[in-house]
Amino acid sequence: MSTPVTDPGAAMTALMTPEGKRDPYPLYEALRAYGPLLRLGPDQLVVTGHAECFRALREPGLLSTDGAVQDRMMPGWREHSSWVWLARNMLFSNSPDHERYRRFFSGAFTPRRIAGMRPVAEGLIDGLVERLAGLGADGAPVDFMAEFAFRVPMAVMGALLGIPEEDQAAFRGPVGDITTALEPIRDLAQLDRGDGGMDRMAAYFTELVAARRAAPRDDLVSELTRARDESGELSEEELIANFMLLLVAGTEAPMDLIGNALRLALDHPEHADGLRENPGLAPGYIEETLRFDPAAQALNRMAATDMEFCGVPLTAGTKVTLLIAAGNRDPRRFPDPLRFDPYRTGNHALTFSGGAHFCLGAALARMQAETALPRLLRRLPGIGPAGEPGFRDQLVQRGFDRLPVKCG
Numbered sequence: 001m002s003t004p005v006t007d008p009g010a011a012m013t014a015l016m017t018p019e020g021k022r023d024p025y026p027l028y029e030a031l032r033a034y035g036p037l038l039r040l041g042p043d044q045l046v047v048t049g050h051a052e053c054f055r056a057l058r059e060p061g062l063l064s065t066d067g068a069v070q071d072r073m074m075p076g077w078r079e080h081s082s083w084v085w086l087a088r089n090m091l092f093s094n095s096p097d098h099e100r101y102r103r104f105f106s107g108a109f110t111p112r113r114i115a116g117m118r119p120v121a122e123g124l125i126d127g128l129v130e131r132l133a134g135l136g137a138d139g140a141p142v143d144f145m146a147e148f149a150f151r152v153p154m155a156v157m158g159a160l161l162g163i164p165e166e167d168q169a170a171f172r173g174p175v176g177d178i179t180t181a182l183e184p185i186r187d188l189a190q191l192d193r194g195d196g197g198m199d200r201m202a203a204y205f206t207e208l209v210a211a212r213r214a215a216p217r218d219d220l221v222s223e224l225t226r227a228r229d230e231s232g233e234l235s236e237e238e239l240i241a242n243f244m245l246l247l248v249a250g251t252e253a254p255m256d257l258i259g260n261a262l263r264l265a266l267d268h269p270e271h272a273d274g275l276r277e278n279p280g281l282a283p284g285y286i287e288e289t290l291r292f293d294p295a296a297q298a299l300n301r302m303a304a305t306d307m308e309f310c311g312v313p314l315t316a317g318t319k320v321t322l323l324i325a326a327g328n329r330d331p332r333r334f335p336d337p338l339r340f341d342p343y344r345t346g347n348h349a350l351t352f353s354g355g356a357h358f359c360l361g362a363a364l365a366r367m368q369a370e371t372a373l374p375r376l377l378r379r380l381p382g383i384g385p386a387g388e389p390g391f392r393d394q395l396v397q398r399g400f401d402r403l404p405v406k407c408g
């Protein structure tokens with residue numbers, strides 16, 4: 001760690017360095033030492049406690065980052081297409097728009113629909129496991145992130161939305177670029193990368209919606225475009241913005257979940273063997289991966305009015321940073337929290353958020369990862385590290401950029 005931790009502000013600064021992003025966990029412990037709620041100046045509250053994050057996510061007075069919130073937090077954002085599009089999706093909206101969007105899209109993610117996706121996901125995953133085995137057959141290192149971890153959720157979301165297979169691999173760049181717009185920024189120019197990714201993706205979805213409107217198929221883009229045209233519940237831009245959210249949210253974090261789950265299996269061969277012998281262990285294993293090394297580390301909220309939160313007075317406009325990955329290691333909630341224990345029971349990680357914005361794709365993400373891991377480990381019993389992994393320089397959505405493996 002390059003920046004010494006002398007106070008909470010120094011710990012937060014250290015968290016933003018490449019070293020801090022690579023291994024934020026000691027810094028969360030340093031922050032926790034100051035208590036579950038930390039004031040950083042008059043305008044920011046940092047939350048590291050599990051109970052406090054849980055409560056914040058259900059507090060109607062704490063707003064998600066919609067356009068009005070962004071006007072206070074990041075003046076100038078309206079010149080940047082990344083946030084112009086983000087602010088039209090359900091994740092970055094509040095009541096009443098949020099309910100309108102969520103109602104419109106939630107029918108596509110009912111437990112029945114997800115259960116119906118399982119055989120499709122299993123077929124796609126088997127194909128991708130075979131593909132990986134083929135790529136690594138000569139013993140050469142293969143990048144697990146590009147060749148498997150991204151392709152699994154991309155294939156599943158592609159099948160669901162109706163994105164042709166030949167277009168899918170090219171989305172990794174724009175998806176990754178868009179997630180950089182969610183990082184804390186000091187300078188609006190840091191949004192340029194996200195803007196570029198968003199422009200490319202918006203052009204793609206505008207065309208896809210037009211094509212499916214003209215000639216519908218059996219996919220979600222066709223179904224929801226027709227529903228929009230019939231009901232008028234959403235504008236065309238809102239429809240496209242939320243399709244883009246589904247693709248970005250439905251690929252980047254699930255990719256990181258699969259990458260982190262494999263890395264933990266390589267670090268803990270006894271658990272990898274357990275998964276090979278008994279795939280029924282996968283739900284507990286994936287739940288513990290989500291707690292221990294979550295793809296989503298931090299969420300933002302803003303106090304709508306002057307209010308009190310857990311006994312702390314907040315003025316309107318106070319930024320509330322929820323370090324959910326720290327909450328996932330809160331010793332008041334999890335015994336022996338720094339230990340990776342897939343046999344843990346009552347695992348209530350904060351990784352899929354909670355309250356109104358609870359992840360719409362949580363069941364889908366779990367299903368894919370629980371299917372992929374045991375199949376991969378069984379088919380490739382000799383899978384192992386083949387060089388140094390690379391980390392993305394991101395904190396909010398943290399994961400590997402590159403994870404070289406040998407397949408046997």
Ligand code: HEM
Nearest residue numbers: 090091249250253254257296351352353357359360361365
């Ligand atoms: C490991 C995988 C995933 C993680 C860690 C994750 C995490 C999250 C989190 C933390 C939120 C809420 C953020 C907040 O409260 O501010 C969220 C919302 C959302 N997620 Fe996921 N997600 C994952 C997979 C997926 C998948 C597969 C989909 C695909 C459909 C998806 C779609 C969404 C949507 C649409 C929302 C917005 C819900 C709303 O605002 O009402 N996510 N996700």
